[in-house]
Amino acid sequence: MPKTAQTFQAPKGFHDILPQDQKYWERLRKVVKTLAAEYGFKRIDPPIAEDSGLFLKTLGLTSDVVEKQTFTFKTKGGDSLTLRPEGTAGVMRAYIEHGLSVLPQPLKLYYFGPMFRYEQPQAGRYRQFYQFGFEVIGEADPVIDAQLLKVFYGVYSELGIKGLTAQINSIGCKVCRPQYRSLLKDYYRNKVGKLCADCRRRFKENPLRLLDCKDEKCQLFKNQAPHAVDHLCQECHDHFKSVLEFLDELELPYALNPFLVRGLDYYTKTVFEIWSDSAQTQAAALGAGGRFDDFIEVLGGKSTPAVGAAGGAERTINLMKAQEIKVPSAGVRPKVFLIQLGDAAKKKSLVLFEEFRKAGLAPAEAFSKQSIKAQLRIADKMGAQISLILGQKEVMDGNIILREMTSGVQEIIPLEKILSEVKKRLKK
Numbered sequence: 001m002p003k004t005a006q007t008f009q010a011p012k013g014f015h016d017i018l019p020q021d022q023k024y025w026e027r028l029r030k031v032v033k034t035l036a037a038e039y040g041f042k043r044i045d046p047p048i049a050e051d052s053g054l055f056l057k058t059l060g061l062t063s064d065v066v067e068k069q070t071f072t073f074k075t076k077g078g079d080s081l082t083l084r085p086e087g088t089a090g091v092m093r094a095y096i097e098h099g100l101s102v103l104p105q106p107l108k109l110y111y112f113g114p115m116f117r118y119e120q121p122q123a124g125r126y127r128q129f130y131q132f133g134f135e136v137i138g139e140a141d142p143v144i145d146a147q148l149l150k151v152f153y154g155v156y157s158e159l160g161i162k163g164l165t166a167q168i169n170s171i172g173c174k175v176c177r178p179q180y181r182s183l184l185k186d187y188y189r190n191k192v193g194k195l196c197a198d199c200r201r202r203f204k205e206n207p208l209r210l211l212d213c214k215d216e217k218c219q220l221f222k223n224q225a226p227h228a229v230d231h232l233c234q235e236c237h238d239h240f241k242s243v244l245e246f247l248d249e250l251e252l253p254y255a256l257n258p259f260l261v262r263g264l265d266y267y268t269k270t271v272f273e274i275w276s277d278s279a280q281t282q283a284a285a286l287g288a289g290g291r292f293d294d295f296i297e298v299l300g301g302k303s304t305p306a307v308g309a310a311g312g313a314e315r316t317i318n319l320m321k322a323q324e325i326k327v328p329s330a331g332v333r334p335k336v337f338l339i340q341l342g343d344a345a346k347k348k349s350l351v352l353f354e355e356f357r358k359a360g361l362a363p364a365e366a367f368s369k370q371s372i373k374a375q376l377r378i379a380d381k382m383g384a385q386i387s388l389i390l391g392q393k394e395v396m397d398g399n400i401i402l403r404e405m406t407s408g409v410q411e412i413i414p415l416e417k418i419l420s421e422v423k424k425r426l427k428k
């Protein structure tokens with residue numbers, strides 16, 4: 001390539017999913033899809049861009065995501081759109097817009113698709129990443145929280161990920177949270193000067209997130225901070241107690257984490273994160289979720305309770321690789337290989353390929369190769385059971401050579417009989 005030629009790379013934080021990784025993605029998609037069906041979730045695919053106001057309204061003006069992490073742009077028509085940083089807002093917007101509350105409730109929905117956040121890329125943190133998510137809308141019963149956590153946790157355990165735990169907490173509701181917020185502020189008031197810059201801002205705007213800070217000096221203070229679970233109203237207390245009882249019943253391994261608050265502002269009551277004790281994920285959760293009973297009302301819908309969870313696909317797949325979890329190769333391995341020699345044979349092979357493909361036996365081929373040796377080598381490497389060899393002579397005679405790859409035994413078969421002959425042999 002000339003030195004002056006411009007080369008391109010994927011944009012910072014955006015990444016390719018290469019063919020060799022597709023097997024992991026297929027496996028994850030399949031597990032999500034199967035579990036979703038078993039637990040009665042229907043798929044929904046909201047668009048990747050929404051009216052910017054949707055995220056401003058729902059994620060909260062003070063959450064990190066809206067503050068600094070959105071990809072927002074103006075369309076030529078002058079509308080402000082935002083690439084979705086998460087899945088819930090779009091799903092709830094669709095729920096209201098399409099009147100899905102008329103369907104039997106609770107309504108269980110799931111999605112799998114790309115999300116966009118303008119973050120500082122690092123291991124396991126991208127600007128475009130995929131999330132799978134489950135939402136249950138229209139039911140406040142704690143059994144729903146427990147079952148949602150069960151299906152979500154099930155994705156990771158079904159994949160074979162080791163060392164899993166669910167961390168769980170309750171952050172109360174609009175009745176008890178304001179009181180807890182002021183308690184937390186009182187506790188932090190004379191410590192503000194010693195906190196990191198982010199936490200000094202959080203103190204004013206979103207004190208619950210003080211508990212979430214990863215900065216070492218801030219960590220020291222949080223250990224003595226009051227816990228939300230000790231200040232829940234009766235309803236939230238009973239709700240949380242029941243969620244834990246259901247989880248006990250399901251034998252789902254959970255750990256109470258009084259500092260778990262979640263980055264997004266819209267959560268109420270139950271919040272949880274899934275962690276693995278592998279070194280690769282010690283710094284970040286695999287997935288997370290919780291209850292958000294006020295969300296739909298904030299969006300202008302009828303007050304409707306809901307609970308959901310979202311998991312990051314890249315982080316899950318990176319962990320599958322680190323834990324050396326075996327997954328079957330993507331795609332089907334061809335059993336038949338088509339070899340051609342000379343122009344007439346190449347033409348005939350193209351047609352034969354179509355015949356076999358339509359019969360559900362798509363053969364592998366190397367039409368651009370000329371030598372029989374090279375083609376046989378490829379067939380061998382692919383592990384084909386049968387090779388079909390078509391040369392100039394065979395085309396003239398209306399025949400084809402069938403070669404059993406393991407024994408190397410070859411037979412001449414009339415072309416019109418070859419499909420049924422191959423089928424017969426593959427059945428054996």
Ligand code: AMP
Nearest residue numbers: 124125126129285286287288311312315
């Ligand atoms: P959140 O929507 O922030 O609760 O994140 C839920 C999950 O999505 C996290 O546990 C991660 O697995 C994944 N996730 C969030 N942000 C990113 C990112 N920037 N890059 C990759 N995965 C992410």
